[in-house]
Amino acid sequence: SQKIEQNSEALNIQEGKTATLTCNYTNYSPAYLQWYRQDPGRGPVFLLLIRENEKEKRKERLKVTFDTTLKQSLFHITASQPADSATYLCGPEDKLIFGAGTRLAVHP
């Protein structure tokens, strides 16, 4: 069956470091992947979209890569701040499935 998998373990990093989150997909060939941020008790907020023919996309301190060979997308936050602490979700264009999300905690 089609799957979108993200690290279920929380990611703890020090302020100023780069956070890297992983999204792997199985039995799937998404035309694009989207990344969202979700804070506790709130709905997800769209961050970035990357198409299969784009290797990399950037927005301020955020960078997303898409490797169709590895069937993986990486989401990077550079110069991380405590305010970046949240759960980050990835999902394909059909919106039918999402990853469970990875919780990021940035410590001062």
Add this chain to the structure above:
Amino acid sequence: ETGVTQTPRHLVMGMTNKKSLKCEQHLGHNAMYWYKQSAKKPLELMFVYNFKEQTENNSVPSRFSPECPNSSHLFLHLHTLQPEDSALYLCASSREGPEASSYEQYFGPGTRLTVT
């Protein structure tokens, strides 16, 4: 905010009650979605409406009944729910179709539902 509103934000209901969740979007989108989010589980798609027509029903029990009277409004009618239906219910909208320049979803804040 995102332009998608949901009411109520919190709801406690008994198993014999009937209630409705409301979602409204002011973004001119043509597609609207209901998702269920339980603790530590992925978002589960429940229903999709495109131009008011239901295009997806993800094997949702009949105790959940969606209604989409127009492209801006979406309802989820609830009756005889079970305690395991307690979750955060999220509404989202997007612009779909060949004329769309992007396909990201805009989510509402959600309704936290507790079934007692």
